Amino acid sequence: MSLDISTLLLISIGYLLCLFAIAYLTEQNLLPQKLIQHPLLHTLALGVYASAWTFYGAFGVAAEFGYTYLLSYLGATAAFLLSPLILIPILRITHSYQLSSLADLFAFRFRSGGVGTLTTVLMLIATLPLLAIQIQAVTDSVHMFNDSVSANRIAIIFCGIISLFAILFGARHPSLRSKHRGLMVAIALESLVKLIALLAVAFYAYFIVLGGPSGLSEWLTLNPDVLQSMQQQPKSSSWRTLLLTFFAATLVMPHMFYMAFSENASERSLYTATWLLPLFLMLLALTVPPILWAGIKLGVIDSPEYVVLMLGQAVGLNWLSVIAFIGGLSAASGVIIVATVALSSMLQNHIVLPLVRIPDSMRLYTWLLWLRRLIIIMVMLGAYLVYSIIANRFQLSHLGIIAFIAFLQFLPGLLVTLYWQGASRFGFLLGLCSGVLSWFASMLLPTLFYGQPAIDQQILESWYLYAILSLTLNVALVVIGSLLLPPDADESEAAAACILNTLHRPPGFSQDIESADEFYHRLTPRLGAQSARREVNRALQEIALTPTMQLRPLDGLRLRNQLENNLSGLLGPVEAAALLRPTPVGGRGGFRAREIHLLEEQLENYNERLSGLAAELDQIRRYHRITLQRLPIGVCTLDAKQRILFWNRELERHTGISPDESIGARLSQLPEPWASLLGDFADLPDLHQAASSLQLKGMTRWFSLHKARLDEVSDNGMILLVEDDTEHQIISNRLSHSERLASIGRFAAGVAHEIGNPVTGIACLAQNLKLETDEPEILETGDQIVAQTHRISRIVQSLVRFAHTGQHDSVQHHEAVSLHDCAQEAVELIRLNHRNADLEISNEIAQDTYTSGDPQQLQQVFVNLLNNAYDASPEGGRIILACEENINSICITITDEGSGISEEHLHRLFEPFFTTKEPGKGTGLGLALVYNIITEHYGSIELISPANKKQNKGTQVVITLPRLPDADTLSKDGDNTVTGPSL
Incomplete structure (x- = not known):
């Protein structure tokens, strides 16, 4: 049976176009985001591990070594079961620092562009044989269907088609930093196709060819050598080495690293893959024995790697062969596409960009896009050249083992990155170079350039010894080199960041960045003006800053970190750090004070x-x-x-x-x-x-x-x-005030004592005038002197009462007081002390307005308030005393046209010793005394400023006092003395 080459070509292109359509729909957000972001999808994408070597080569390993073929699946399973110890820390590092490859990781850990370059070169050397295996698998499978076209021509056509699709998947969009969600979905679909293809062929082989459980049991009984060959015991050292080899390859192969970390959106996906990917691999592994035994039964075991294809040919079912072919095409194309995209990024960031300057006439993103495409083509060309050297000379299983041992050499560097802070750049380079050179000399070089059967057989029989030798040499030199040349301060910082599970520690350089323009000027020579401005604005937007604002030191540090992370995905971490790194200040190892908050x-x-x-x-x-x-x-x-x-x-x-x-x-x-x-x-x-x-x-x-x-x-x-100390100061001030009041009380008592006798003498002399003369003028003068001596006594008593605020006599003797007369007397007294003839004082209080109180104290209230209004009023101003009577109260207002009182002082005016007057012009006791007197008269007082809202000036004092209910019938000549308040 044969299929036309054009038919196979159409099937291949049609299948790849379907994958691209799925990827395109994903990128256009036409597929449900819930599906795209589901951890199951990412786990299926990790199924890219099952390459053509797994799809085809596992059958060759099973035919030759029996159940040893399971080690390839168990190695990957072990890697994902250890996700919390290895994969999760790597994911945190790569996400924190925008690292997209193993070369980026090593360059970051060992703070060296040379490390990244060497890792890239060695990774390319190790990957090209693996890509060549994929090309050989597809070429051989097509050639098995139709041998009318040469294998070399088929390989060229396949490499051209895959190069085109690799560019479409990985280098189509100008934003090379963005995650290729479409690629991830396409690879997930490919993994599903591989699984379905193998399950379909295995189902047919088990139930149709082998006859189900009973038929298989009967056939194995008749052919015991088949079961014995599957159960053969491998050498103890070889199976352990093989298990470790597949374990390491799962972690470091470029396509696995890319899918596990660069395209992964969350840790949840890796935790899901911890159990789901082993299940996926187990299903793949279970298909191998029935298909292999069915091939043996049908006698199509000449090339055991391709038994899955020959099974359909043996039974004459084209559809079964096409399903197997599509599964193999999925396995090979998925690895090639993802690996070339990953390698193109590594080669661009660590080989090309450090050596080539971006032309000033070129737009950065367009230039990088075409550079990435050219690198993809060159990688495919390299893979084809390796294929042309090894074509049809080796079994897929043998060549795959040689390639996987090369990936094993990167395992020591990965482990020391995560778990040994003392590893140095020198030790890493020494160990990696020695291990790869040992592998190259003992395995790859004889395989590629000699190829004699004797040498081939020696390599195949002793491969595990060469693997152990190269790995042992690698590990020993890493340790020895690191002890001889310990890591410097930069390496130690990066090592600490990795060991602390990607704790993002800011770079240890002092810089005073005042504005974003400084970063713009620093990036312009390398990126060009337009691209530099675009990168700076993008970073500013991501950290919620504006281009025009002045940056604080912490903002400058945050902007630098964000720019470095962004540029790491575009140019690589080493190039990004070199562009943004200022000159170190103050040596190494200092206490970087401004970085503490960011670290916290x-x-x-x-x-x-x-x-x-x-x-x-x-x-x-x-x-x-x-x-x-x-x-x-x-x-x-x-x-x-x-x-x-x-x-x-x-x-x-x-x-x-x-x-x-x-x-x-x-x-x-x-x-x-x-x-x-x-x-x-x-x-x-x-x-x-x-x-x-x-x-x-x-x-x-x-x-x-x-x-x-x-x-x-x-x-x-x-x-x-x-x-x-506010509360303490308030308490202290109150205590001081109490002490001052006590002092005033003692002083007032002394004044009363000292003044009392002279005043009493003056009063007696004035009263004796009535006995010495009958002249009316002298008698009137004597009465006035007596009245003033009474006034002096009352002033002293008021001072004593103020000093004992809150301590009242049990019985107060008030009398009916005419507020008009009391206010008018205060006006006359004020006019005696102030000679401002231009100031008008208008007493509009009604003549019949009475309250119960001490006339002397109330007069003192009016004197103090009018004195303050007089001092605040401008020349030609006017002070108005008005009154409004209610049923039980009297509201008196004193309004001036002064500058008013500021809002912050209003609530403090009644505090003792608080004054807004200049020093020497006020004691701060007047309003406090007024407040005390009004309170003793069962009234209230309020200050409103400004009184005139439109002109924003003036102050109004509002006094509320109790009104005598029988004020209309009061007679000044009668005994109007009352006890307590008359309410």
Whole structure:
């Protein structure tokens, strides 16, 4: 049976076009996002591991070594079962630093572009034989259907078609950084096709050819040698080596690394693959024995690798052969497409870009896109050349083992990246080079250039010894080289980041970036003006900054990290770091103060990912940080340049400045009054500063300051403590006020005692005038003197009462007081003290307005209030005293046309000793005395300013007093004395 070559070509192109259509629909968001982002899809994409070697070569291994073929599946299974220890940490590193290949990972870990270049070259050498196997598998399978066309021609046609589809899948879009979701979906579909194809052929072989369970049992009984060959015992060393080889290949092969990490969106996918991919591989492995035994039964076992194809030919079923062919095409094309895309990225970032300068006349993204396409074609050309050398000279299984042993040489470097901080660049290079050279000299070189049967047989029989030798040499030289030349500071930082499960530690370089334009100018010579501006704006958008804003040190550090991550995916991590790295300042190993906050932010995201000592240290750090955050005192930590490193919640509550606004800023950049308060104190040699008063939101608050110098660290930082002393100061002021009132009381008592006798003498002399003369004028003068002596006595008593505020006599003797007369007398007294003839005082209080009270005290109220209004009024101004009577109360208003009182002072005017007048012109006791008197008269007082809202000037005092209900019938000549308030 044969199929026309054009038919096979149409089947191949049609199948690949279907895959591309699926990829295109994915990229156009025409497929459900829930399906695309499902972990199952990513797990199926990891099925790219099952290459043509697995699809075809496993049958050759089973025919020759029996159940040893299972080791290829078990090796991959072991790798995914150990995902939490290996795959998950690698995923975190690659996602944190935008690493897309093993070369990127090693270049980042060992801080060397040379490491990335060497890894790329060696990975290319190891991968080309694997790609050649895929080409050979497809070529041989087509040639088995129709041998009218030469194998070389078939290989050329296949390489051309695959090159085109590799470009369409991996180098079609200008944004080379974006994840190829379409490619991932297409590869997942290919894995499903491989599985379905093998299951379909195995189903036919088991139930039709072998006759089901009973038929198979009977046939194996008749052919015991078949079962014995499957159960043959391999050499103990060989099967362990083979298991380790497949384990390593699963981790480091470019197509597996690309699918596992570059195209993976979350850790959830890898955790799902931990159990789902082994299930997928187990199903593939279960198909091998029935298909192989069916081929033996049908006598089509001449080429055991292709028994899955020959089975359909043996029974004359074209559809069965086509299904097997499509499955093999899926296995081969998937590996080639993904591997060439992954290798093109590695070669671009680590071989071409470090050597070639981007032409100024070319657009960056277009240039890189065509460069990627050219690299894909060159890789396919290299794979074809290797195929042309080894074509039909080796079995797929033999050549595959040789290729996988090459991948084994990268395993020591990967493990030390994750678990040994002491590994150095020199040790890694020494071990990798020695291992690859040993493999090349003992296995690849004889295979490619000699090929005599004797040498071939020797290699096949002793391959595991060569593998052990090369790996042992690799590991030994990694250890020895690292001990002889330990890692430098940069390597140690990168190693710590990897060992701490991708803790993103900022680069240890000091830089003062004021604006995004500095990054733009730094990138322009390498990327071009347009591309540089586009990259900077993209990074600014991702960290929520604007191009025009001035960058704080922390913002500059964040922008640099974001740019480096973005450019790592475009140019490679080494090139990106070289573009953005400033000149080191202050040597290595210093305390990078401005990076602490960023490091703390990153640590907050990794508490559940750390383990062992790192987890314990992180718990201690978190405990201390929470302690500082919850201290009932403001804490601020500074570096040597007074940049803020830590700003706790209490300080945020005091200042209203959040940590995001303060971290990274200098003290001088804080809003006032904090910039002056903290900045001046930080510059002083004193370690303590007594309570300083600040006006905050119209209120006076007091803060005590303390500091401690951090001389033990290299940056000589400082800790500032800000203690809120407001409550203590208020209590202290109240105590002082009470002491002053007590002093005034004692002083008033002494004044009363000292003044009482002379005043009594004056009153007696004035009263004696009635006995010495009958002249009316002298008698009137005597009455006035007596009245003034009474007034003096009452003033002294008022001072004593003010000093004993709240301590009243059990019985107060009030009388009916005419508010009009009381106010008018106060007006006359004010006019005697103020000679401003232009100021008009209008007393509009009705004559019949009475209240119950002490006329002397009420007169003192009017005197004090009018005196304040007089002082505040401009020349030619007017003061109006008005009154409004209600049923039980009287509302008196005193309104002036002065400048008014500021809002921040209104609520403090009745406090003792508070005054807005200049020193020497006010004691601050007048309004406090007024308030005390009004309160004793069961009234209230309120100040409104500005009184005139339109002109925004003037002050109005509103006094409310009880109204005498029988005021209309009162007679001044009668006994109007009342006891207590008359309400």
